[in-house]
Amino acid sequence: MVKTVRLEPIAQESAVETNGNLLSVLLHRDLSVLKECGGRGMCATCHIYVNRGMESLTPISRREQRTLAIITSCHANSRLACQARVMGNGVVVELPPGMYVNSVQDIEPLIGRRADQDLLHPLTGAVLVEKGKLITRSMLRQIENSKDLNLNDYFQHST
Structure with a gap:
């Protein structure tokens, strides 16, 4: 089933299959995401902020926690787009500036x-x-x- 994800601050909505990761949403919108580690959750290049809908994403894995721990711009609402899978509607994400x-x-x-x-x-x-x-x-x-x-x-x- 298709879920909707909103991208801020560009105010665009994008569709993603249930259990699809947020990285696919960003790449579909041609946003500048490097995915340097190939989606293995080991780099910061797909770091995002989840402004709403954290409960509609899969839980943070240990690998993702370890990677987030070294990101200097990490906040409580930080996730790696390659690791966060969409399970429900209402997810609003924002790319860190830079x-x-x-x-x-x-x-x-x-x-x-x-x-x-x-x-x-x-x-x-x-x-x-x-x-x-x-x-x-x-x-x-x-x-x-x-x-x-x-x-x-x-x-x-x-x-």
Whole structure:
């Protein structure tokens, strides 16, 4: 049976099959969600806030709890869209403001510009570059030297 999910702040509604995950709703709407871990609940790139209808979603698993614990922008209403399955109507979700950085190469073309939105670390959700701040080559080197931004190694060693 089809359920309806509302996306904020874009005020759009989307249909999802019962037991379908919220990630499918976001991808269906062409929203910028990286799903860096392939939907395994191990990264922050599909982190969302459930504004209403938490009771209409499947319970949080231990893996999801562990991942949410390291996300710096986590709130009591946080979920990972890849793990939250829709069981009933009335779910209203909101994406955290900002853009998750998939790799340092994502930032290179932006050097010399001001960030249009916060640039976020894909595993922790930490702000790498604040909205309105100038993206500089030295900032890029600092991000490159961040030992925990090597996503390929992280996902190859995590199961």
